[in-house]
Every structure is written in structure tokens, then in C-alpha cells.
Amino acid sequence: MTQRMTPPERMMAVMSGQRPDRVPVIPFALGYSSKITGISLGDWYADGDKCFEAQFASMRLHGYEETPMYGYASMGALEFGGEIEYPYGKGQGAPFVKKHPVNEIEDIEKLEVPDFNKELPGAYKQADKLASRCAELGLPVSVQVGSSFTAASVIANTSEFVSWLIMEPKAAHSLLDKVCSMFINAIDYFAEKYGAENMLPFDGGPSESNTLISAEMFAEFAYPYMKRIHTHLKDVGVNSVLMHPCSDQNKNIPHYVKLREEMGWAGKYVWLFGPETPVKDQIKAFGGHDVVCGNINPSLFLTESYEDLVEICGQNILEGMHSPSGYMLAAGCEFPPNAEPIKLMAMLDAAEKYGRYE
Template sequence: MIDKLTAEERMKKLILGEKIDRIPVIPHMEAYAAQICNLSAREYYLNPEKAFKAQIWAKNLHNHDGGIGYGLPEAFTMDFGGEVEFPTTPKFSLPKVSKRPILSVQEIKNIKIPNIEFAEGASRILKFNKICYENGLGVGISAGSPMNIVQCIIGTDTLLRWFIKEPNAVHELLKIATEYIIYTGKYYINEFGKGNVSAGMSFPMECNAIMSPKTFEKFSVPYIKKILNVYKELGIKIGSIHLCGNHKRNLKYWKNEIKLEKRTLITTGYEMDLKDLADYFGEDYIIGGNVKNTTLQMGTPDEVYEEARQIIEKMKFNKGGFVLTPDCTLMTITPAANLYAMIKAARDFGSYD
């Protein structure tokens, strides 16, 4: 089909609950844009200017419905004083942590809220957003989760031990992480103005493979609620959350305690059934997902096209609306033809005419 709306028009109408021409596609592409622009991951991650140009080329090539984004892996590790290496080989290597910001409970007292203008990760993200703003595009930030920041500060193994042995230390770090997220929101409002800043949240550490529902309730829910409340007061719309992995046993907390704003986009990995998720949250929420990254990276265009078709036919008429996405951030070495196949499936099978 030929699109009847621009990507911006389509997404705006979807959020408002109005009729759209077809299912939108948000590919969550990060360093994939580097691959198709012949940049190394190191060049992409360390140079916001190059990352911006790569994102523009990628959006123009694929004509997707998502925004221009710049995710810097281990940015919080860098911001809080950890050491991160950006390998030169292989070409598309992810950053590697060589030292976490703190190694013991006693070192928590030395943690300070980073200065966004000078922190290694945050300053690059700020630069990217300034380029976006100067080019008339949206400004977007991460609103957490705070647990992700704590994981960056102490590492996953230490975090899991401290849940049991040092729960007060985990709470202290979560308070620091929450304070940093709130400080970031306030800084961006002062820099770009109310109404010009949006945010998203991602929750890989909170999945049930890592923590129990009771741990989620005790260690995550209070801080998530605080961030949502403060960002709402600041005028920053948290338009989407990504439930990475299996969060089935946490859903009651999202619905009954956290209470996301209506028309929030909730995306999820392949571990969760999209129809069940949609039925649970109801028609006030948009659901997104969840073409497997393994298919996108390792499969053929025909296999991607077929998997996307099945998801579309299952979710096309979800009352709250639906967005086709990968199950997580698009893998860097995904073949361009496979991403094209996913987007083509939305045009071929996702029309509402």
C-alpha cells in the first residue's frame, strides 16, 4: 500500500486514539544505523554527530515510524566514574566494562550525582539531543529504570547478592539513581523548554528471570512511581515503556500501583504474549512488539516477513492500537533486507483501509 499519512501524523493520531492508515513500525535501531553507514560501533557511540547522520540516513532508507535515537551502552557506568572500553575490533563490538564505579558498600558515600555537561555518557547524549533540536526534531531522554543505573554502578552479580545481604545499600543506590533521573529531566526542561522533551523507560533488570515479584515490589515500584510523578509535574511525557523479558508476574503492580498514563506504548519481548498483554491492560494502552531479534538477525527476509505477518494479523485490531517492533533493540548486524521485510509486512498486512 501507499502511505496516506506521514510517520509523524500516524504516531500522533495513534496516541490520540484516532484512525490511522496502517500499523506503525518502530525498529528501535541503535548501532544498526552505524552498520549500514559503514561506521564502526566505536565511531558511532563516541561521536554524536556521526550517530545523528547515521540515524537520519537509516530513517530515510527504511522510512520507519520511530524517532531519531542515540543509545549509549554503559553510559551510566561512565557517568558515575566507571571505566568502559570501546573495542576497535570486531567492527561492531559493544562497549566493555573494565571497572565498575564502586566495588563495596563503603564506597557508596563517595558517589556523587554526575554533571550532565561533563559526564562522559550524558554529555554525548546531550550533544546528540542538541543536534536534534537544532534540526527541528524531538528531544528524548531515558527515564530509567533506576535499577538499570544501579546495575551499571555495581554490576549484575553484586546487585543480586546485595538484594539479600545488603538491601539498605541497594535502596541507597536506587535513591541516587532516581535523583539523577530527576535531575536529568529538570536539566532538559531548562535547556529545551517544557513541551519539547519526551522520555521512555526500559526494564531489563526487573524481569522475572532476574527478580521475583516481591523483589520488584520492594525495590523497584516506589522509585518508578516517584519518577513518573515528578516527570508529570515537570511536563515530560513518558510515552513508552519496554518490558524486556518475561514480566508476567509483575503486571499487577503496573496496573494497580504504578498506573501508567493512558495511551502509553507498552512494548515487550518475545517471552510475553501480546494478546494477553493487551487484554490485561485494556484499550487505554497501546501495545507494541515483538518480532524476534533472532529471526531478524539470523533468518531470511521471507522468514521475517512471515513472522511479522502472523503478529500483525493477531494484533491488528487491538482496541488500544498496535505498533510492530523488534522484541528488543535491533541487533547491529541485522541484514537490511530483513528490516525491510518487517516494514513491508506492516504495509502489506497492516492497512486499515
């Protein structure tokens, strides 16, 4: 089939409340793109230029609508003085923490919030390289600005941090406050350098999912810092934010709904929930104002055939494509780095087969 819109035109249509020729495809293809250029996954994360080049090549090869971005679930530890390992080893899929900067409650007091007016901290050096390349081409600048809760859970030892929520809540809040301040400093740096109107920052993480904490704990320890970050995004003039509440966050949805209500923000969220959250539930909660994303279980791209994936994606498209404020087909978390290219092609082919508006 002839595609009448280019990928940028298709994204612009959805984000501006218009109807594109077909549903956009956002495969969340991060580490996967390293194989397109033969870049090692470790170099992909260690070098922002290589990270951009791999993602941009994958975009052009497959024809999907996703913009290059830089980030990973363990971001935060390096920025606060810890150590990470890049995924050069067999079976490794993303950077992981080698040394936590916080091992005891007393360590929290010693932490200094990274100052973006000096040398950029940790992975933000690489994020800035990628942002610069995106800005040169007029692509959105997509930088990680959350979540404070997930970042705090890797700055400290995760099991210790979770225990502090119950046993030492004051210490947990102290750490969360410092992490939140780091993300606000990041927002200020990137908004000033590239223009808030050109940003598509992203927030979200797995540690606040209901598999780890209750909705009540989310309200106490995650929500206040999320609201602080998003209020700041609103105040500096950011128009849209990619939200990825990873894993099972169904019981947290009322708090995400409350976020917009309490901020009074006129901007647009792009919601990418994990495969645990049905598309119809996303539409019910957010469809009146925001873009919702189809959320194909990433493991299926490793286990299912091309033909079956076209039908699985097609069903998701049919459930979501008429959401009032827009829909995109996506993987429910990162597209598997080792998946075969034909499995990603299944998403594009499903969009052509089932997702045409004309």
C-alpha cells in the same frame, strides 16, 4: 502500495488516539543504523552527532517511524565515575563496563549524584548532541531516564548488587536512591532545555526481569524508584514515555499496571515488552489507554529468511493492530546491528501487506 501518510503523520495519529493508514514500524534499529552511513559502531556511541546522523539516514532509507535516540543498557557506570569501553572490537554490540564505580558497600557512600547544572555527566553529553539535532527538526527528544535498578546493577558489580538485595538491602536502597536522583536531574535538564511537551523519554532494562529477580523483589527494589521517576515526569509535564521492560517481565506486569493507577497520569505509555510477553497479554493489561508494540524476537532477524519474516511480522500485526489505543510493530529488543537490511525491510513490507487500516 502508495503510502498516504508520512512517518511523522503516522506516529502523530497513533499517539493522539487516531487511526493511521497503516501500523507504524519501530524496529528499535540503533547500532544497526551505523552500517547505513559506514560509521563504526564505536563512533556511533562515542559521538552524539554521528549517532543522530546514522539513525536519521536509516529512517529515511527504510521509511520507518522511529525517532533517533541515545542510550544503552550499561548506562550509569560512566556517569558515576566508572569507565566504559565503546564497541570497537569484533563481536561487540554496545558499550560495556570496564571499571565499576562501586565494588564494595563502602563505595556507595562516596558516590556523588551527577549535577546537570555543571558539565553534563558521562554519556549525557552525547545524548544532548542528539537531542539538539532532533529538536532542530521538530522530532521528539528521546533520552534515557531509567531504569534505576538496571543502572544500579552496572554501577556496582552485578552479582554483588544482586546479593545485596538479600544480604544488605539498606545498601542496595542507598545506591538506588542516588541513581534515581541522577535520572531526575536528567529529566529536569532536558525538560527545561527542550520543553517537556517535546520529550519522549525512555525507561526500562533487563536487570529487573524475572530471570534475575522475583516479582516480590521487583516490588521492593525496582518499583518505588520507577514510580518516583514517573511521578516526576508527570509533574514536569511530559506527555508520553517509551517503556521497555526487557526480557521476561511477565510477573512484573501487575506492578506496571499499578504504576498508572497510583500516579493518576493522563499521559500515554508506549509499551515495548520482550518477545517473552504475548501481544494479547499486553493488550489486556495496557490496551485500554496505552500504545502496545509488537515484539518480534530480535534473533529471528539473523536466522529467518525475508519471506518467513514477513509472515512472522504479519502474524504479530494481526494480533495487535486493533488494540483500542494503538499498536506499533517493533522488535522485542534492539534490532541486531549485523542483520541484513532486507530483514528490516521485511517489517515494512509486512506492515504494508497486513497492517493497512484502509
